Amino acid sequence: MSARMPASASANLLISGGRLIDPAHGIDAIHDVYVVAGKIAAVDAKPKAFRAAQQIDARGLWVLPGLIDLCARLGEPGATDQATIASETRAAASGGITRMVCPPDTFPVMDTPAMVRMVQDRAAACGFTRVHPLGALTAQLGGERLADMALLMDAGCVGVSNGLQVVENTLVMRRAMQYAATYDLPVFVTPRDARLHGNGVVHEGEISTRLGLPAIPEAAETVGVARDLALIETSGARAHFDLLSSGRAVEMIAEAKARGLPVTASVAIHHLHWNERHIGTFDTQYKVFPPLRTERDQRALLRGVSEANIGAICSDHQPRDADAKLAPFVEAAAGIAGVDTLLPMTLQLVEQGALSMATAIAALTAHPAAIIGVDAGHLGVGARADLCLFDPALAWVLTRNSMVSHGENSPWLGHTMHGKVVATMMDGKLVYRNELCVTRLGGEA
Amino acid sequence: MKPLDQLQFDANGKLKHFLTLSGLPKETLLGILDTAESFVSFGKREIKKIPLLRGKTIVNLFFEPSTRTRTTFEIAGKRLSADVINLNAARISTSKGETILDTVRTLQAMHTDLFVVRDSASGAAHLIAAHLPAHVRVINAGDGRHAHPTQAMLDMFTIRRSKGGFEGLTVAIIGDLLHSRVARSQIHALSALGVGEIRVVGPRTLIPTEIEAMGVTATGDLRAGLRGADVVIVLRLQRERMDGQLVPSEQEYFNRYGLTEEKLQHAKPDAMVMHPGPINRGLEISSAVADGERSVILQQVTNGIAVRMSIMATIMGGVEPRP
Numbered sequence: 001m002s003a004r005m006p007a008s009a010s011a012n013l014l015i016s017g018g019r020l021i022d023p024a025h026g027i028d029a030i031h032d033v034y035v036v037a038g039k040i041a042a043v044d045a046k047p048k049a050f051r052a053a054q055q056i057d058a059r060g061l062w063v064l065p066g067l068i069d070l071c072a073r074l075g076e077p078g079a080t081d082q083a084t085i086a087s088e089t090r091a092a093a094s095g096g097i098t099r100m101v102c103p104p105d106t107f108p109v110m111d112t113p114a115m116v117r118m119v120q121d122r123a124a125a126c127g128f129t130r131v132h133p134l135g136a137l138t139a140q141l142g143g144e145r146l147a148d149m150a151l152l153m154d155a156g157c158v159g160v161s162n163g164l165q166v167v168e169n170t171l172v173m174r175r176a177m178q179y180a181a182t183y184d185l186p187v188f189v190t191p192r193d194a195r196l197h198g199n200g201v202v203h204e205g206e207i208s209t210r211l212g213l214p215a216i217p218e219a220a221e222t223v224g225v226a227r228d229l230a231l232i233e234t235s236g237a238r239a240h241f242d243l244l245s246s247g248r249a250v251e252m253i254a255e256a257k258a259r260g261l262p263v264t265a266s267v268a269i270h271h272l273h274w275n276e277r278h279i280g281t282f283d284t285q286y287k288v289f290p291p292l293r294t295e296r297d298q299r300a301l302l303r304g305v306s307e308a309n310i311g312a313i314c315s316d317h318q319p320r321d322a323d324a325k326l327a328p329f330v331e332a333a334a335g336i337a338g339v340d341t342l343l344p345m346t347l348q349l350v351e352q353g354a355l356s357m358a359t360a361i362a363a364l365t366a367h368p369a370a371i372i373g374v375d376a377g378h379l380g381v382g383a384r385a386d387l388c389l390f391d392p393a394l395a396w397v398l399t400r401n402s403m404v405s406h407g408e409n410s411p412w413l414g415h416t417m418h419g420k421v422v423a424t425m426m427d428g429k430l431v432y433r434n435e436l437c438v439t440r441l442g443g444e445a
Numbered sequence: 446m447k448p449l450d451q452l453q454f455d456a457n458g459k460l461k462h463f464l465t466l467s468g469l470p471k472e473t474l475l476g477i478l479d480t481a482e483s484f485v486s487f488g489k490r491e492i493k494k495i496p497l498l499r500g501k502t503i504v505n506l507f508f509e510p511s512t513r514t515r516t517t518f519e520i521a522g523k524r525l526s527a528d529v530i531n532l533n534a535a536r537i538s539t540s541k542g543e544t545i546l547d548t549v550r551t552l553q554a555m556h557t558d559l560f561v562v563r564d565s566a567s568g569a570a571h572l573i574a575a576h577l578p579a580h581v582r583v584i585n586a587g588d589g590r591h592a593h594p595t596q597a598m599l600d601m602f603t604i605r606r607s608k609g610g611f612e613g614l615t616v617a618i619i620g621d622l623l624h625s626r627v628a629r630s631q632i633h634a635l636s637a638l639g640v641g642e643i644r645v646v647g648p649r650t651l652i653p654t655e656i657e658a659m660g661v662t663a664t665g666d667l668r669a670g671l672r673g674a675d676v677v678i679v680l681r682l683q684r685e686r687m688d689g690q691l692v693p694s695e696q697e698y699f700n701r702y703g704l705t706e707e708k709l710q711h712a713k714p715d716a717m718v719m720h721p722g723p724i725n726r727g728l729e730i731s732s733a734v735a736d737g738e739r740s741v742i743l744q745q746v747t748n749g750i751a752v753r754m755s756i757m758a759t760i761m762g763g764v765e766p767r768p
Contacts, residue, residue, distance in 0.1 A: 209653040210467070212567045212590030212626055217654075281452075282568035326576075327544060328566030330589070 011053040012036050013428055018058030018389065022065060023362035024378030033063055035385040038427035042381060056423070058389055064361060065377050066098025066386035066424065068368035070266050071242055072317035072339060074100075074131070075406070076122070077115070078107030083319035083406040085122045085131070091405035092317075092339045093128040093432040096388035096421035100129060100317075100339075101372060103188070104136040105163030111136035111147045113155035120156050128431050129424075130386075132372060134161040134188055137176050143167040146176055153185050158372040159240065161188035164289060168194050170227060177237035186238045186371065191224030191249065192290070201330055203245075203293040207276040213329055216291050218246045225249045229256050232263060240371055241265040243316060245290035247300025254309040264371045265309065267301050268316035269345050270336055270411075272354075274298065278411070284325040284332035285411040288316070302354050311367035313360070315342040319407025322400075337407025341398060343390065344417040351418070385428035394420040394434075452574055462574045463584045463756050465592040466633035474637055478602050481748070481755035487524060488750060497758050498527035501558040505529065506549070507586070508536045508564040513722060513746055514586050514596070518561050521753035527559075536564070549573050553581060559761060560584070567591035567626075582760050590626050596721055597630035599752040601638060603745050604676055607717050611638040617670045617712070618661075619646045619702060620680035620729050623653050623691075627721045628680055636660045646670035647702060650691040667702055671711040679704050679720045682729045695728055705731045709739070717741050 013035040020031040020043065027043070034042040034050055041047050069092065075083030092100050102119070104110030110119070116133050123131035135152030137160045139145040149160050160180055167173040180187045200216030202208045208215035225241065229252065232239045241253060244267050253265050270288060275298040279286045286292060304310035318335025325332050346364060349355045355363075369377030376386060396402060398412045424432040453468075455461045460473060487493055503522040507515050515531060522529040532552070536545060549560065559582045562570045567589030574583040587593040601611075608614060616635055622628045622645050635643050636659070643661040645652060652663050664670045671677065682698065692698045704718065718730075718740045726732045735742060 204654050206655040206658040209656050210629070210659065212588075212592070212629055215654070282571055323544075326546060326572075328564065328569045328572055328589075330566050330568075 012050060013385070014050075014052035014055045015058050015063055015389070016055060018061045018063040020063045020379065021357060021361050022379045023358040024065070024366035025380055026358075028357060031063075033379065033387075035428040038385055038429065040379050040381055040383045040385055043379065056389070060391070060393065061422065062390040062392060063379070064096065064388050064390055065365040065379050066388055066426070067096045067343060067364045068372070068377050069097050069100040069315050069317065069339065069342060070240075070312050070368045070371065071268070071314040072100040072102055073319070074102055075319055076106070077119070082321055082324075085119065086126045087406040088317070088319060088339065089123055089126050089128040089131060090432075091403070093424045094404040094421060094434075095339045095341070096343050096390065096424050097339055098129050098386040098388070098424065098426055099132060099374070099376060101132045101134060101158065103163045104134050104161055105141060105165065109136050109141050110134065111139055111141070111152070113148070113151045116152055116155040116157055130426070132156070132158045134159050136160065137162040137180070137187065138167055138172065141165040143169055143172060146172075146179055149180055149185055150183055153183055157185075158374065159186035159188050164190055166192050166194040166224070170231070173228070174231045174235060177231050177235035177239070181235050181237040184238060186240050186373070188240045188242055189224075189228050190243050190290070191221055191228055191241055193220050193223040193227075196220035196223060201287060201291070202279060203276045203291045205276060205294060207279060211279070211282065211329070218248060218293065221246050221290060222248050222252065225252050229261065229263070232256075232261055238262045239264075242314065243268050243271075243290055244301060244304070244310060245271055245293050245297065247297045250300050250304035250309055254304070254307070257309060264311050265304070266312035266314050266368070266371070267305065267310050269313050269338060269342055270316070271298065271301050272305065272313065272349060273345060274411070282329045283411070284327070284329055285336070285409060285413075287325075287329060287332055287334045288336060289334045302349070305363055306355055306359055308359070311363065312371060313342075313346055313363040314368070315339050317405070317407075318409070319405050320409040322408040325409050333409070335409065336411065337403065337405045337409050340403050340405055341410065341412050341417060343421060344419045345412070347392075347419055384426075386426050388421050388425070389423040390419055391422045392419040394422070396420050452571065460760055462582055463594055463760055464570050464574060465585065466594045466597055466630050466637065467592075469633075469637060471637050471639065474598070474601065474634060477598055477752070477755050477759055478605060480758060481602050481751040484751040484754045485748075488747075493524050494526050495524065496526045498522070498525040498761055501527040501761065502556060503527045503529045503559045503561060503757070504552050504557045505531045505561045505586075506552065506563070507531070507533050508545070508562075508569070509587070511563055511586070513749070514563065517746070517749040518586060518753055521750050521757060524750070525754055525757055545569060545573065546576055549577065553577060557581065559757065561586050563587045565589055584756060584760070587626055590624050590629070592630045593626040594630045595749075595753055595756055596627050597634045598756065599745060599749045600631055600678070600719060600721070601634050602748045602752050603719065603741055604717070606744075606748070607741060608675060611635070611640045614640040614675045615642045615644070615673055616640055616676040616678065617644045617646055617674040618678045618680065619667065619670065619704065621651045621682050621686065622647055622656065622680065623651045624683070624686065625680050628678075629659075631678065632659050632661055644670045644674070648692060667708055668711045671708060674712040674716055677704065677709070677712055677716050677718045679718065679730045681721065681723065682725060684725065684728070699728055703727070703729055703731060704734050706733050706737070709734060719745060722746065
C-alpha cells in the first residue's frame with residue numbers, strides 16, 4: 001500500500017472531489033469528505049486545523065455510506081464447504097457492504113449467546129465488514145419454546161427471527177412477539193403460512209401450470225402477513241417483514257403503517273428485477289424463496305420501495321456451489337449469491353427510472369440502519385467513516401472468477417455490470433480496494 | 446441453460462430431442478404422425494424389424510416405475526434394430542450421493558446414442574438433454590407433472606385414425622389435470638393441430654390455476670363439458686391422491702366425474718373415449734364405458750409402438766457419426 005493510502009484510523013483523511021450521495025442528509029453533490037480518527041469530521045467545508053495525512057482523489061467516483069444488507073447468509077456455521085464468514089464478509093466488502101444482518105438458521109442455530117459471540121468474533125477477526133447476527137425467536141427455531149432473547153440481545157443481536165422456519169403455533173408466535181416487545185427487540189419475519197407454502201417451488205400461476213411444478217400461492221404470504229399483523233397489533237412488537245414477494249403483501253403493510261403500527265419491510269433485489277417468467281424452462285438459477293411472482297407483483301414491489309412502504313433492499317445472499325443448482329428444479333437448491341451485485345443491480349433500477357437515486361441509496365443505507373437501530377448508513381458529522389467509493393464508469397462481467405463470494409449461483413453470471421465498488425472503508429480504514437483502480441486511489445500503478 | 450424450445454433443435458432447426466410438444470409446429474407433429482402410419486404395417490408382418498437404427502444403443506432409463514410406456518419403447522427400439530437396454534433405476538433426490546447427471550454420464554460413457562428418460566421431477570429430461578454431448582439424443586418418457594410428449598402423440602395418432610383429422614373437433618379432458626403430464630402435452634398437441642375447442646373438466650382442486658392461458662376452457666360440470674364432444678379423454682385419478690383433501694371420496698368423485706354410459710350420452714353419438722392408462726375401473730370410468738365400443742384404450746397402446754418408432758426415427762434420422 002502506498003504512503004497515500006489511509007492505513008490507520010487515526011490519520012486524517014481527505015476524500016476529495018467525489019459525488020457524495022447521502023440521502024439521510026439530503027446530499028447529492030460534489031463534496032470533499034474529511035475524516036478524523038475514523039469519523040466524519042466535516043463535509044464540504046474544511047475543518048479548522050485539518051491537515052490531510054492521506055488523500056484520496058475521488059473525482060469521477062461516488063462516495064456512499066457503507067451499505068447495510070439486512071439479509072445475508074454466510075454459510076458459517078454449518079455449510080463451510082460452500083462458504084465461510086471470511087469468504088463472504090470479504091465479498092460483502094468488495095460490494096461496498098459494511099454491515100450485514102444474518103438470519104439465525106445456521107447450523108447449529110443462533111440460539112445461544114456463545115454462538116452469537118463466535119460469529120461476531122470471527123467476523124471481527126476477518127475485519128472486512130460488521131456482522132450482526134439475528135438471534136433465534138424460538139429455541140432451535142422449533143416454534144415451540146421461546147429462545148433466550150434477552151441474552152441473545154446482550155450478546156449483540158439486533159433482532160430476533162425464526163429464519164425461513166414458520167412458527168406454526170400462533171399462540172407461541174404471539175408470546176414470542178410479546179416477549180420481544182418487552183425489550184423492544186425487533187422481530188424479523190419472513191411471512192409465510194407453512195401449509196400453503198407446502199412443498200411448492202414456484203409461484204402459483206401460469207408458469208407453475210405450464211411447467212407442472214408444485215406451486216406456492218400468493219396466499220401463502222398474505223395469510224402469514226395477516227396473522228402476524230394481528231399479533232403485532234396486540235403485542236406491541238416492533239416487526240420487520242423481510243423478503244416480501246407479492247404486491248398484496250405490500251398493500252397490507254402499507255395499510256398497517258398508515259394505521260401507525262410499528263412495522264417495516266424489505267425486499268430482495270432479485271424480486272425487483274425479475275418475475276416468474278424469467279424461470280423460462282426450469283432455469284434453477286431463478287429458484288428462490290419466496291418465489292418470483294408475477295410481473296404485477298414485481299411492479300408493486302418496486303412501487304413499494306419508491307413509496308417507502310418497503311424501506312430496505314437486501315441481497316438475500318445465499319452462497320452455493322454450482323452443483324447445488326445442477327438438479328431438476330424441485331430438487332435444486334434455492335437462493336442467489338447476491339452481495340457482489342447488490343449495489344450495481346440496485347443502481348440499474350435507478351438507471352431504468354424505476355427508483356430515484358436518493359430512494360435507492362437510502363434503501364441500502366439509512367433505512368436499514370434505522371430498522372436495526374444502529375447509528376450508521378449516513379455520513380453526517382460525527383458518524384463512523386463507514387463508506388464506499390463507487391466507479392459508475394467501470395463496466396465488468398460477473399463470472400465465477402470475478403465473483404468474490406464463494407457462491408457460484410447467480411442468474412447474473414455472464415452479465416455485464418455497470419459500475420463497481422472500488423474501495424470500502426470501515427472507521428476510515430480501507431478494508432477493500434479494487435486492484436484495477438490502484439491509480440485512481442492513489443496507490444502505485 | 447438454453448430455453449427448452451431451442452434445446453430441442455439442432456443448429457439447422459431440426460428436431461434432435463423430444464422433450465415437450467410446447468413450441469413444436471403443426472408440420473412437425475403431422476410429420477411424426479405420417480411416419481408412424483408407415484410403421485403400423487410392420488407390426489403385422491412375419492418379420493417385424495427394419496434396420497433403421499442398427500448399431501445404435503438405446504437406454505430406457507426409468508427412474509419411476511412404468512409397464513406400458515417402457516415396454517412399448519423397448520419394442521419400438523427393437524423393431525428399428527437398435528440395441529435396447531432397460532434400466533429401472535432408483536434415485537436419491539438429495540444433494541449427497543450420485544446425482545441424476547452422474548447416472549446419465551456413467552451410462553453415456555458406455556456410448557449410448559439415445560436416452561429414453563422417465564423421472565418423477567418436472568424438467569428432468571430437459572436437464573439431462575442440456576448436459577449431454579451434442580450427438581446424444583433424449584426422449585422424454587414423462588417428467589413429473591410437466592410433459593409426456595410421446596403419449597400425447599400416440600393419442601393424436603389415435604384421434605386422427607378415428608376422426609380423420611383435427612379441424613373443428615371438440616375435445617374434453619376429464620379429471621386430475623393438476624398432476625397430469627399427459628394432459629399438459631395433449632393440450633399443446635391439440636392446440637397446434639388446430640382442434641376447435643379444448644375443455645378441461647374437474648373440481649377446482651384438480652384444475653391448475655390459470656390453465657386457461659394454455660388455450661382451454663375449464664368447467665366443473667361434467668355434463669356441460671361433454672356436451673357435443675367428439676373426443677373424451679379420461680385421466681387417471683391416482684388412488685394415493687385420495688387423502689380427502691383434493692376430493693372427498695371415491696364415491697363422490699365417481700358420482701360427479703366418473704364417466705358412465707349415461708353421462709356419455711351428452712357427448713356426440715360417435716364420440717371416442719380415451720384413457721392413457723392404467724385405468725381405475727369404477728373410479729374415473731365405468732367398466733361398461735372402458736370396455737365399450739366407443740373406447741379406444743387398447744388401440745392407444747398398440748399405436749404407441751408405431752408412434753414411438755416414428756419419434757425415434759425422426760430424431761435419430763440425422764444423427765451424425767460420433768466425433
